[in-house]
Amino acid sequence: MPPSPKRAASERHSRAKQAAEAKQISDRIDAMLEAERASVAKHKSVVRILLLGQSESGMAFLVLFDSRSFPGRKEYRPQKYASPVLVWSEPRVLCTLWRRRLAPASLKLTSLDFQLMYAREAFARDRENWKGVILLNVVRCMQRVVDALFQADAADEDDSADEFSPDAPPPISSLLHDSHRRICLRLRASLDVAERGLKARLSPNFANLPRSRPATAEQHLVDTEAETELAVQAHSWNLGTKEAVNVKQRRLSVLPQEIPIDPSDPNDPTHLIRMCRDDMIDLWNDLAVQEVLARRRVRWQEWPGFFLNDLERVTSSSYHPTDDDVVRARLKTMGVSDYSFVIDRGSRGTYLWRIFDVGGSRTQRNQWIPYFDDASAVIFLAPLSAFDQKLAEDRSVNRLEDSLLLWKSVVSNRLLADVDFILFLNKVDILSAKLRSGVKVQKYVRSYRDRPNTAEAAAKYFKEKFHAILREYSPKKRPFYCYLTSAIDTKATNVILDNVGESILRKNLQTIGVL
Numbered sequence: 001m002p003p004s005p006k007r008a009a010s011e012r013h014s015r016a017k018q019a020a021e022a023k024q025i026s027d028r029i030d031a032m033l034e035a036e037r038a039s040v041a042k043h044k045s046v047v048r049i050l051l052l053g054q055s056e057s058g059m060a061f062l063v064l065f066d067s068r069s070f071p072g073r074k075e076y077r078p079q080k081y082a083s084p085v086l087v088w089s090e091p092r093v094l095c096t097l098w099r100r101r102l103a104p105a106s107l108k109l110t111s112l113d114f115q116l117m118y119a120r121e122a123f124a125r126d127r128e129n130w131k132g133v134i135l136l137n138v139v140r141c142m143q144r145v146v147d148a149l150f151q152a153d154a155a156d157e158d159d160s161a162d163e164f165s166p167d168a169p170p171p172i173s174s175l176l177h178d179s180h181r182r183i184c185l186r187l188r189a190s191l192d193v194a195e196r197g198l199k200a201r202l203s204p205n206f207a208n209l210p211r212s213r214p215a216t217a218e219q220h221l222v223d224t225e226a227e228t229e230l231a232v233q234a235h236s237w238n239l240g241t242k243e244a245v246n247v248k249q250r251r252l253s254v255l256p257q258e259i260p261i262d263p264s265d266p267n268d269p270t271h272l273i274r275m276c277r278d279d280m281i282d283l284w285n286d287l288a289v290q291e292v293l294a295r296r297r298v299r300w301q302e303w304p305g306f307f308l309n310d311l312e313r314v315t316s317s318s319y320h321p322t323d324d325d326v327v328r329a330r331l332k333t334m335g336v337s338d339y340s341f342v343i344d345r346g347s348r349g350t351y352l353w354r355i356f357d358v359g360g361s362r363t364q365r366n367q368w369i370p371y372f373d374d375a376s377a378v379i380f381l382a383p384l385s386a387f388d389q390k391l392a393e394d395r396s397v398n399r400l401e402d403s404l405l406l407w408k409s410v411v412s413n414r415l416l417a418d419v420d421f422i423l424f425l426n427k428v429d430i431l432s433a434k435l436r437s438g439v440k441v442q443k444y445v446r447s448y449r450d451r452p453n454t455a456e457a458a459a460k461y462f463k464e465k466f467h468a469i470l471r472e473y474s475p476k477k478r479p480f481y482c483y484l485t486s487a488i489d490t491k492a493t494n495v496i497l498d499n500v501g502e503s504i505l506r507k508n509l510q511t512i513g514v515l
Protein backbone atom coordinates (compact mmCIF):
# COMPACT_ATOMS: atom_id res chain seq x y z
CA MET A 1 0.00 0.00 0.00
CA PRO A 2 1.48 3.43 -0.92
CA PRO A 3 2.23 5.68 2.10
CA SER A 4 -0.36 8.30 2.96
CA PRO A 5 0.28 11.78 1.41
CA LYS A 6 0.99 13.15 4.90
CA ARG A 7 3.58 10.46 5.63
CA ALA A 8 5.18 10.83 2.20
CA ALA A 9 5.51 14.59 2.76
CA SER A 10 7.05 14.04 6.18
CA GLU A 11 9.57 11.54 4.75
CA ARG A 12 10.45 13.99 1.96
CA HIS A 13 10.97 16.70 4.55
CA SER A 14 13.19 14.51 6.68
CA ARG A 15 15.28 13.46 3.64
CA ALA A 16 15.69 17.11 2.62
CA LYS A 17 16.74 18.00 6.17
CA GLN A 18 19.33 15.21 6.23
CA ALA A 19 20.69 16.30 2.85
CA ALA A 20 20.93 19.92 4.04
CA GLU A 21 22.78 18.82 7.19
CA ALA A 22 25.16 16.65 5.17
CA LYS A 23 25.88 19.58 2.85
CA GLN A 24 26.49 21.88 5.79
CA ILE A 25 29.01 19.43 7.26
CA SER A 26 30.61 18.96 3.88
CA ASP A 27 30.97 22.74 3.37
CA ARG A 28 32.48 23.14 6.81
CA ILE A 29 35.02 20.43 6.14
CA ASP A 30 35.89 22.12 2.84
CA ALA A 31 36.41 25.44 4.58
CA MET A 32 38.38 23.84 7.37
CA LEU A 33 40.63 21.97 4.97
CA GLU A 34 41.26 25.20 3.12
CA ALA A 35 42.17 26.95 6.40
CA GLU A 36 44.43 24.03 7.31
CA ARG A 37 46.13 24.08 3.93
CA ALA A 38 46.83 27.79 4.16
CA SER A 39 48.16 27.34 7.68
CA VAL A 40 50.27 24.30 6.91
CA ALA A 41 51.86 25.99 3.90
CA LYS A 42 53.76 28.37 6.18
CA HIS A 43 55.19 26.15 8.85
CA LYS A 44 58.81 26.31 9.65
CA SER A 45 59.21 22.77 10.67
CA VAL A 46 57.63 19.38 10.84
CA VAL A 47 57.88 17.54 14.16
CA ARG A 48 57.44 13.81 13.77
CA ILE A 49 56.73 11.77 16.87
CA LEU A 50 56.60 8.01 16.88
CA LEU A 51 54.53 6.27 19.53
CA LEU A 52 56.06 2.83 19.98
CA GLY A 53 55.37 -0.04 22.32
CA GLN A 54 53.82 -3.48 22.55
CA SER A 55 50.11 -4.07 22.08
CA GLU A 56 47.91 -2.76 24.90
CA SER A 57 50.67 -0.54 26.21
CA GLY A 58 48.39 2.52 26.04
CA MET A 59 49.44 4.24 22.84
CA ALA A 60 45.86 5.02 21.92
CA PHE A 61 45.27 6.45 25.35
CA LEU A 62 48.13 8.86 24.80
CA VAL A 63 46.73 10.09 21.50
CA LEU A 64 43.28 10.43 22.99
CA PHE A 65 44.31 11.83 26.27
CA ASP A 66 43.45 15.42 25.84
CA SER A 67 39.97 14.60 24.63
CA ARG A 68 39.23 14.69 28.35
CA SER A 69 39.82 18.41 28.30
CA PHE A 70 37.78 18.81 25.19
CA PRO A 71 36.50 22.34 24.66
CA GLY A 72 32.90 21.25 24.96
CA ARG A 73 33.61 21.25 28.65
CA LYS A 74 32.93 24.37 30.65
CA GLU A 75 36.44 24.84 31.90
CA TYR A 76 37.80 25.28 28.39
CA ARG A 77 38.79 28.90 27.79
CA PRO A 78 40.13 29.60 24.31
CA GLN A 79 41.46 32.99 25.34
CA LYS A 80 43.64 31.36 28.00
CA TYR A 81 44.70 28.28 26.10
CA ALA A 82 45.14 30.32 23.00
CA SER A 83 46.32 27.61 20.71
CA PRO A 84 43.99 24.72 20.37
CA VAL A 85 45.51 22.25 18.05
CA LEU A 86 43.57 20.13 15.71
CA VAL A 87 44.28 16.47 15.85
CA TRP A 88 42.91 14.23 13.20
CA SER A 89 42.37 10.71 14.19
CA GLU A 90 40.45 8.30 12.16
CA PRO A 91 38.16 6.60 12.91
CA ARG A 92 38.66 6.62 16.67
CA VAL A 93 38.22 10.30 17.27
CA LEU A 94 37.63 12.46 14.27
CA CYS A 95 38.89 15.59 15.81
CA THR A 96 40.39 16.04 19.23
CA LEU A 97 41.64 19.38 20.29
CA TRP A 98 44.81 19.61 22.18
CA ARG A 99 45.30 22.54 24.45
CA ARG A 100 48.73 24.02 24.35
CA ARG A 101 49.86 27.21 25.91
CA LEU A 102 52.35 27.93 23.16
CA ALA A 103 50.59 30.48 21.04
CA PRO A 104 50.94 34.24 21.28
CA ALA A 105 48.03 36.66 21.37
CA SER A 106 48.31 37.30 17.64
CA LEU A 107 46.61 34.00 16.93
CA LYS A 108 43.95 34.13 14.26
CA LEU A 109 40.97 33.17 16.32
CA THR A 110 38.42 33.20 13.54
CA SER A 111 39.78 30.13 11.87
CA LEU A 112 40.37 28.45 15.21
CA ASP A 113 36.89 29.23 16.48
CA PHE A 114 35.58 27.65 13.39
CA GLN A 115 37.71 24.58 13.92
CA LEU A 116 36.60 24.35 17.52
CA MET A 117 32.99 24.48 16.53
CA TYR A 118 33.40 21.80 13.91
CA ALA A 119 35.54 19.58 16.11
CA ARG A 120 33.04 19.74 18.95
CA GLU A 121 30.28 18.49 16.71
CA ALA A 122 32.46 15.85 15.12
CA PHE A 123 33.65 14.62 18.48
CA ALA A 124 30.11 14.38 19.85
CA ARG A 125 29.05 12.42 16.80
CA ASP A 126 32.07 10.19 16.98
CA ARG A 127 31.46 9.46 20.65
CA GLU A 128 28.08 8.03 19.69
CA ASN A 129 29.75 5.81 17.16
CA TRP A 130 31.89 4.38 19.91
CA LYS A 131 28.89 2.76 21.47
CA GLY A 132 29.28 -0.33 19.30
CA VAL A 133 32.94 -0.75 20.26
CA ILE A 134 32.10 -0.33 23.95
CA LEU A 135 29.29 -2.89 23.74
CA LEU A 136 31.70 -5.24 22.03
CA ASN A 137 34.17 -4.68 24.88
CA VAL A 138 31.36 -5.57 27.32
CA VAL A 139 30.55 -8.74 25.39
CA ARG A 140 34.21 -9.80 25.27
CA CYS A 141 34.73 -9.28 29.00
CA MET A 142 31.50 -11.09 29.85
CA GLN A 143 32.54 -14.01 27.65
CA ARG A 144 35.81 -14.18 29.59
CA VAL A 145 33.86 -14.31 32.86
CA VAL A 146 31.59 -17.08 31.55
CA ASP A 147 34.58 -19.05 30.23
CA ALA A 148 36.36 -18.68 33.58
CA LEU A 149 33.28 -19.98 35.42
CA PHE A 150 32.95 -22.99 33.11
CA GLN A 151 36.65 -23.72 33.53
CA ALA A 152 36.38 -23.37 37.29
CA ASP A 153 33.49 -25.78 37.35
CA ALA A 154 35.33 -28.31 35.18
CA ALA A 155 38.57 -28.01 37.16
CA ASP A 156 36.63 -28.45 40.35
CA GLU A 157 35.09 -31.65 39.09
CA ASP A 158 38.60 -32.97 38.34
CA ASP A 159 39.85 -31.91 41.78
CA SER A 160 36.94 -33.50 43.55
CA ALA A 161 38.19 -36.86 42.30
CA ASP A 162 41.34 -36.31 44.42
CA GLU A 163 41.52 -37.56 47.97
CA PHE A 164 39.70 -35.55 50.60
CA SER A 165 41.89 -33.17 52.61
CA PRO A 166 40.50 -31.46 55.70
CA ASP A 167 42.61 -28.29 55.07
CA ALA A 168 41.44 -27.79 51.49
CA PRO A 169 39.01 -24.90 50.89
CA PRO A 170 35.45 -25.92 50.00
CA PRO A 171 35.24 -26.95 46.36
CA ILE A 172 34.10 -24.34 43.90
CA SER A 173 31.10 -26.50 43.04
CA SER A 174 29.71 -25.62 46.44
CA LEU A 175 29.79 -21.93 45.42
CA LEU A 176 28.34 -22.31 41.94
CA HIS A 177 24.69 -23.36 41.72
CA ASP A 178 22.57 -24.57 38.86
CA SER A 179 21.18 -21.06 38.52
CA HIS A 180 24.73 -19.83 37.74
CA ARG A 181 25.21 -22.60 35.22
CA ARG A 182 21.91 -21.81 33.52
CA ILE A 183 22.82 -18.12 33.23
CA CYS A 184 26.24 -19.03 31.86
CA LEU A 185 24.74 -21.33 29.23
CA ARG A 186 22.24 -18.68 28.17
CA LEU A 187 24.90 -15.99 28.02
CA ARG A 188 27.38 -18.12 26.12
CA ALA A 189 24.88 -18.73 23.32
CA SER A 190 23.54 -15.17 23.10
CA LEU A 191 26.83 -13.33 23.51
CA ASP A 192 28.48 -15.29 20.71
CA VAL A 193 25.71 -14.23 18.34
CA ALA A 194 25.80 -10.65 19.66
CA GLU A 195 29.57 -10.52 19.15
CA ARG A 196 29.30 -11.63 15.54
CA GLY A 197 26.47 -9.18 14.93
CA LEU A 198 28.33 -6.25 16.46
CA LYS A 199 31.45 -6.94 14.43
CA ALA A 200 29.43 -7.24 11.26
CA ARG A 201 27.71 -3.93 11.97
CA LEU A 202 30.87 -2.12 12.97
CA SER A 203 32.43 -3.12 9.72
CA PRO A 204 29.98 -4.20 7.06
CA ASN A 205 32.70 -6.15 5.25
CA PHE A 206 33.86 -7.82 8.38
CA ALA A 207 31.75 -10.95 8.11
CA ASN A 208 33.16 -11.70 4.65
CA LEU A 209 36.78 -11.22 5.60
CA PRO A 210 39.14 -14.16 5.59
CA ARG A 211 40.66 -13.88 9.03
CA SER A 212 44.32 -14.07 8.13
CA ARG A 213 44.26 -11.43 5.40
CA PRO A 214 45.40 -7.92 6.23
CA ALA A 215 42.71 -5.29 5.91
CA THR A 216 42.34 -3.34 2.72
CA ALA A 217 41.89 0.42 2.68
CA GLU A 218 38.13 0.08 2.86
CA GLN A 219 38.06 -2.44 5.67
CA HIS A 220 38.58 -0.40 8.77
CA LEU A 221 37.55 -2.75 11.47
CA VAL A 222 38.94 -6.19 11.18
CA ASP A 223 39.47 -9.19 13.33
CA THR A 224 42.98 -10.46 13.73
CA GLU A 225 43.74 -14.09 13.42
CA ALA A 226 45.85 -14.29 16.54
CA GLU A 227 43.34 -13.02 19.06
CA THR A 228 40.13 -12.49 17.15
CA GLU A 229 40.23 -9.02 18.65
CA LEU A 230 38.48 -6.18 16.89
CA ALA A 231 41.01 -3.86 15.35
CA VAL A 232 41.07 -0.54 13.63
CA GLN A 233 42.91 -0.16 10.38
CA ALA A 234 45.23 2.81 10.56
CA HIS A 235 44.98 5.74 8.20
CA SER A 236 47.17 8.54 7.13
CA TRP A 237 45.84 12.03 7.22
CA ASN A 238 48.34 14.31 5.63
CA LEU A 239 46.62 17.62 5.90
CA GLY A 240 48.23 20.30 3.87
CA THR A 241 49.43 17.99 1.15
CA LYS A 242 47.76 17.07 -2.09
CA GLU A 243 46.16 14.11 -0.41
CA ALA A 244 44.07 16.46 1.68
CA VAL A 245 41.65 16.93 -1.16
CA ASN A 246 40.47 13.40 -0.65
CA VAL A 247 40.20 13.69 3.08
CA LYS A 248 36.62 14.84 3.16
CA GLN A 249 35.39 12.00 1.05
CA ARG A 250 37.34 9.37 2.90
CA ARG A 251 36.42 10.72 6.25
CA LEU A 252 32.72 10.75 5.63
CA SER A 253 32.81 7.29 4.18
CA VAL A 254 34.76 5.66 6.98
CA LEU A 255 32.73 6.72 9.97
CA PRO A 256 31.77 3.61 11.90
CA GLN A 257 28.02 3.61 11.68
CA GLU A 258 25.79 4.08 14.66
CA ILE A 259 24.21 0.78 15.47
CA PRO A 260 20.49 0.87 14.77
CA ILE A 261 18.19 -1.69 16.34
CA ASP A 262 16.29 -3.95 14.00
CA PRO A 263 13.35 -5.20 16.11
CA SER A 264 12.36 -7.72 13.45
CA ASP A 265 15.75 -9.47 13.65
CA PRO A 266 16.03 -11.87 16.63
CA ASN A 267 19.82 -11.78 16.20
CA ASP A 268 20.07 -8.00 16.30
CA PRO A 269 23.11 -7.43 18.58
CA THR A 270 21.73 -4.47 20.52
CA HIS A 271 18.49 -6.32 21.05
CA LEU A 272 20.38 -9.44 22.20
CA ILE A 273 22.50 -7.42 24.61
CA ARG A 274 19.35 -5.87 26.09
CA MET A 275 17.96 -9.39 26.53
CA CYS A 276 21.17 -10.51 28.26
CA ARG A 277 21.33 -7.39 30.40
CA ASP A 278 19.76 -8.76 33.57
CA ASP A 279 21.70 -12.03 33.33
CA MET A 280 24.97 -10.12 32.92
CA ILE A 281 24.25 -7.78 35.82
CA ASP A 282 23.11 -10.64 38.10
CA LEU A 283 26.11 -12.79 37.28
CA TRP A 284 28.67 -10.03 37.63
CA ASN A 285 27.27 -8.77 40.95
CA ASP A 286 26.96 -12.24 42.45
CA LEU A 287 29.28 -12.59 45.45
CA ALA A 288 29.80 -16.29 44.81
CA VAL A 289 30.91 -15.54 41.25
CA GLN A 290 33.33 -12.91 42.53
CA GLU A 291 34.75 -15.42 44.97
CA VAL A 292 35.19 -18.04 42.27
CA LEU A 293 36.98 -15.52 40.04
CA ALA A 294 39.21 -14.48 42.94
CA ARG A 295 40.01 -18.11 43.79
CA ARG A 296 40.78 -18.83 40.15
CA ARG A 297 43.02 -15.73 40.20
CA VAL A 298 41.14 -14.13 37.32
CA ARG A 299 42.49 -10.57 37.19
CA TRP A 300 39.63 -8.79 35.54
CA GLN A 301 40.94 -5.48 36.90
CA GLU A 302 43.56 -5.44 34.17
CA TRP A 303 41.36 -6.41 31.24
CA PRO A 304 41.40 -3.71 28.57
CA GLY A 305 38.06 -2.20 27.64
CA PHE A 306 36.61 -3.17 31.01
CA PHE A 307 33.05 -1.90 31.54
CA LEU A 308 31.53 -4.66 33.70
CA ASN A 309 31.32 -2.36 36.72
CA ASP A 310 29.25 -0.01 34.55
CA LEU A 311 26.93 -2.63 33.07
CA GLU A 312 23.69 -0.92 34.04
CA ARG A 313 24.79 2.35 32.50
CA VAL A 314 26.42 1.14 29.28
CA THR A 315 23.74 -1.40 28.40
CA SER A 316 20.82 0.94 29.05
CA SER A 317 18.81 2.10 26.06
CA SER A 318 19.61 5.74 26.85
CA TYR A 319 23.36 5.21 27.02
CA HIS A 320 25.60 7.82 25.41
CA PRO A 321 29.37 7.20 25.67
CA THR A 322 31.29 9.77 27.68
CA ASP A 323 34.79 11.02 26.87
CA ASP A 324 36.14 8.76 29.59
CA ASP A 325 34.36 5.78 28.07
CA VAL A 326 36.01 6.46 24.73
CA VAL A 327 39.43 6.65 26.37
CA ARG A 328 38.80 3.39 28.24
CA ALA A 329 37.45 1.51 25.23
CA ARG A 330 39.77 -0.98 23.64
CA LEU A 331 40.25 -1.12 19.89
CA LYS A 332 43.46 -2.61 18.63
CA THR A 333 45.50 -0.66 16.05
CA MET A 334 46.65 -2.30 12.85
CA GLY A 335 49.18 -0.49 10.70
CA VAL A 336 50.34 3.03 11.48
CA SER A 337 47.98 5.96 12.09
CA ASP A 338 49.18 9.44 11.33
CA TYR A 339 47.67 12.28 13.34
CA SER A 340 48.60 15.67 11.97
CA PHE A 341 48.04 18.97 13.68
CA VAL A 342 49.43 22.47 13.66
CA ILE A 343 50.94 24.53 16.42
CA ASP A 344 50.87 28.22 15.71
CA ARG A 345 53.59 30.29 17.37
CA GLY A 346 52.67 33.53 15.70
CA SER A 347 55.67 35.42 14.38
CA ARG A 348 57.84 32.34 14.96
CA GLY A 349 55.76 30.48 12.40
CA THR A 350 53.64 27.42 12.56
CA TYR A 351 54.76 23.88 13.12
CA LEU A 352 53.22 20.78 11.78
CA TRP A 353 53.16 17.97 14.30
CA ARG A 354 52.70 14.48 13.08
CA ILE A 355 52.14 11.73 15.59
CA PHE A 356 52.45 8.19 14.31
CA ASP A 357 50.52 5.67 16.39
CA VAL A 358 51.63 2.18 15.51
CA GLY A 359 50.12 -1.24 15.93
CA GLY A 360 52.15 -2.82 18.73
CA SER A 361 51.47 -6.52 18.28
CA ARG A 362 54.30 -8.61 16.88
CA THR A 363 52.82 -8.96 13.42
CA GLN A 364 52.59 -5.19 13.15
CA ARG A 365 56.12 -4.27 14.16
CA ASN A 366 57.70 -4.78 10.76
CA GLN A 367 55.69 -1.76 9.58
CA TRP A 368 57.48 0.63 11.94
CA ILE A 369 60.85 0.89 10.19
CA PRO A 370 59.88 3.23 7.31
CA TYR A 371 58.91 5.80 9.97
CA PHE A 372 62.33 5.72 11.67
CA ASP A 373 64.10 7.67 8.96
CA ASP A 374 62.88 11.16 9.75
CA ALA A 375 61.52 10.83 13.30
CA SER A 376 62.09 13.82 15.61
CA ALA A 377 61.38 11.89 18.83
CA VAL A 378 60.15 8.52 20.00
CA ILE A 379 57.68 8.11 22.84
CA PHE A 380 57.95 4.53 24.00
CA LEU A 381 55.24 3.06 26.20
CA ALA A 382 55.84 0.09 28.47
CA PRO A 383 53.02 -1.13 30.72
CA LEU A 384 54.65 -1.85 34.08
CA SER A 385 51.67 -3.84 35.28
CA ALA A 386 52.47 -6.51 32.68
CA PHE A 387 55.34 -8.04 34.67
CA ASP A 388 53.22 -11.14 35.41
CA GLN A 389 51.42 -11.40 32.05
CA LYS A 390 52.05 -13.36 28.88
CA LEU A 391 52.07 -11.92 25.40
CA ALA A 392 48.78 -12.57 23.60
CA GLU A 393 50.70 -13.44 20.42
CA ASP A 394 53.02 -15.92 22.15
CA ARG A 395 51.98 -17.32 25.50
CA SER A 396 55.55 -18.39 26.25
CA VAL A 397 56.79 -14.79 26.43
CA ASN A 398 56.49 -12.53 29.46
CA ARG A 399 55.05 -9.13 28.46
CA LEU A 400 57.54 -7.03 30.40
CA GLU A 401 60.40 -9.08 28.99
CA ASP A 402 58.98 -8.39 25.53
CA SER A 403 58.83 -4.65 26.30
CA LEU A 404 62.48 -4.67 27.39
CA LEU A 405 63.57 -6.52 24.25
CA LEU A 406 61.54 -4.16 22.09
CA TRP A 407 63.11 -1.17 23.85
CA LYS A 408 66.55 -2.65 23.25
CA SER A 409 65.85 -3.18 19.57
CA VAL A 410 64.61 0.39 19.00
CA VAL A 411 67.24 2.21 21.09
CA SER A 412 69.99 0.28 19.30
CA ASN A 413 68.56 1.00 15.85
CA ARG A 414 71.01 3.12 13.85
CA LEU A 415 68.27 4.93 11.96
CA LEU A 416 67.18 6.38 15.30
CA ALA A 417 70.70 7.14 16.55
CA ASP A 418 70.12 10.92 16.68
CA VAL A 419 66.60 10.72 18.02
CA ASP A 420 65.67 11.29 21.66
CA PHE A 421 63.55 8.68 23.41
CA ILE A 422 60.93 9.48 25.99
CA LEU A 423 59.92 6.46 28.02
CA PHE A 424 56.44 6.26 29.56
CA LEU A 425 56.26 3.52 32.16
CA ASN A 426 52.51 3.23 32.02
CA LYS A 427 49.66 1.57 33.94
CA VAL A 428 51.19 2.38 37.31
CA ASP A 429 47.67 2.34 38.82
CA ILE A 430 47.24 -1.32 37.84
CA LEU A 431 50.75 -2.12 39.08
CA SER A 432 49.93 -0.62 42.50
CA ALA A 433 46.59 -2.45 42.75
CA LYS A 434 48.20 -5.72 41.74
CA LEU A 435 50.99 -5.50 44.30
CA ARG A 436 48.52 -4.44 47.00
CA SER A 437 46.47 -7.54 46.24
CA GLY A 438 49.49 -9.68 47.10
CA VAL A 439 51.06 -10.50 43.72
CA LYS A 440 54.82 -10.81 44.19
CA VAL A 441 57.18 -9.25 41.63
CA GLN A 442 59.93 -11.62 42.67
CA LYS A 443 57.86 -14.64 41.58
CA TYR A 444 57.89 -13.41 37.96
CA VAL A 445 61.13 -11.45 37.90
CA ARG A 446 63.74 -13.54 39.68
CA SER A 447 66.36 -10.78 39.65
CA TYR A 448 64.05 -8.61 41.75
CA ARG A 449 65.17 -10.65 44.76
CA ASP A 450 64.07 -9.34 48.17
CA ARG A 451 63.36 -5.73 47.23
CA PRO A 452 60.17 -4.31 48.78
CA ASN A 453 57.03 -5.46 46.99
CA THR A 454 55.73 -1.92 46.48
CA ALA A 455 54.85 0.01 43.31
CA GLU A 456 57.52 2.62 44.08
CA ALA A 457 60.30 0.06 44.48
CA ALA A 458 59.17 -1.97 41.47
CA ALA A 459 58.88 1.15 39.26
CA LYS A 460 62.37 2.25 40.34
CA TYR A 461 63.78 -1.18 39.58
CA PHE A 462 62.18 -1.44 36.12
CA LYS A 463 63.13 2.16 35.32
CA GLU A 464 66.75 1.32 36.04
CA LYS A 465 66.53 -1.73 33.76
CA PHE A 466 65.28 0.41 30.88
CA HIS A 467 67.95 3.03 31.61
CA ALA A 468 70.73 0.43 31.61
CA ILE A 469 69.60 -0.84 28.20
CA LEU A 470 69.55 2.71 26.81
CA ARG A 471 73.07 3.34 28.12
CA GLU A 472 74.46 0.08 26.83
CA TYR A 473 72.81 -0.19 23.43
CA SER A 474 72.39 3.38 22.14
CA PRO A 475 74.71 3.91 19.16
CA LYS A 476 75.42 7.42 20.57
CA LYS A 477 75.13 8.83 24.06
CA ARG A 478 71.60 10.12 24.69
CA PRO A 479 69.67 11.45 27.68
CA PHE A 480 67.16 9.28 29.53
CA TYR A 481 63.73 10.86 29.85
CA CYS A 482 61.35 8.68 31.78
CA TYR A 483 57.89 9.28 33.26
CA LEU A 484 55.63 7.08 35.35
CA THR A 485 52.10 7.42 34.02
CA SER A 486 48.63 6.11 34.59
CA ALA A 487 45.51 6.79 32.56
CA ILE A 488 43.39 7.51 35.59
CA ASP A 489 45.58 10.36 36.81
CA THR A 490 44.46 12.82 34.17
CA LYS A 491 45.90 15.91 35.82
CA ALA A 492 49.41 14.53 36.20
CA THR A 493 49.43 13.08 32.71
CA ASN A 494 48.32 16.38 31.18
CA VAL A 495 51.23 18.13 32.89
CA ILE A 496 53.64 15.47 31.63
CA LEU A 497 52.31 15.74 28.09
CA ASP A 498 52.62 19.51 28.14
CA ASN A 499 56.24 19.28 29.30
CA VAL A 500 57.12 16.56 26.84
CA GLY A 501 55.54 18.50 23.96
CA GLU A 502 57.42 21.65 24.88
CA SER A 503 60.77 19.89 25.23
CA ILE A 504 60.37 18.03 21.94
CA LEU A 505 59.58 21.29 20.20
CA ARG A 506 62.58 23.03 21.74
CA LYS A 507 64.89 20.21 20.74
CA ASN A 508 63.47 20.30 17.23
CA LEU A 509 63.99 24.04 16.95
CA GLN A 510 67.57 23.66 18.16
CA THR A 511 68.22 20.96 15.59
CA ILE A 512 67.04 23.12 12.72
CA GLY A 513 68.91 26.13 14.16
CA VAL A 514 65.91 28.29 15.09
CA LEU A 515 66.82 28.49 18.79
Ligand SMILES: Nc1nc2c(ncn2[C@@H]2O[C@H](COP(=O)(O)OP(=O)(O)OP(=O)(O)O)[C@@H](O)[C@H]2O)c(=O)[nH]1
Pocket residue numbers: 053054055056057058059060061062304305306327328329330331332333334358359360361426427428429430485486487488
Ligand atom coordinates in the same frame (compact mmCIF):
# COMPACT_ATOMS: atom_id res chain seq x y z
N1 LIG B 1 44.02 1.32 34.19
C1 LIG B 1 44.73 1.77 33.17
N2 LIG B 1 44.35 1.44 31.91
C2 LIG B 1 45.09 1.92 30.89
C3 LIG B 1 46.23 2.73 31.09
N3 LIG B 1 46.74 3.04 29.88
C4 LIG B 1 45.96 2.45 28.96
N4 LIG B 1 44.95 1.77 29.56
C5 LIG B 1 43.91 0.97 28.91
O1 LIG B 1 44.57 -0.15 28.33
C6 LIG B 1 44.12 -0.38 27.00
C7 LIG B 1 45.29 -0.13 26.07
O2 LIG B 1 44.84 -0.12 24.80
P1 LIG B 1 45.42 0.79 23.63
O3 LIG B 1 45.97 2.07 24.14
O4 LIG B 1 44.34 0.83 22.61
O5 LIG B 1 46.59 -0.15 23.16
P2 LIG B 1 47.78 0.23 22.21
O6 LIG B 1 48.99 0.48 23.06
O7 LIG B 1 47.38 1.30 21.27
O8 LIG B 1 48.02 -1.17 21.49
P3 LIG B 1 47.63 -1.66 19.98
O9 LIG B 1 46.57 -0.76 19.47
O10 LIG B 1 47.22 -3.07 20.15
O11 LIG B 1 48.90 -1.55 19.22
C8 LIG B 1 42.94 0.56 26.80
O12 LIG B 1 41.73 -0.10 27.12
C9 LIG B 1 43.21 1.70 27.77
O13 LIG B 1 42.03 2.34 28.23
C10 LIG B 1 46.61 3.04 32.44
O14 LIG B 1 47.59 3.73 32.72
N5 LIG B 1 45.83 2.53 33.42
Ligand SMILES: [Mg+2]
Pocket residue numbers: 059060331332333357358359360
Ligand atom coordinates in the same frame (compact mmCIF):
# COMPACT_ATOMS: atom_id res chain seq x y z
MG1 LIG C 1 46.59 1.35 19.41
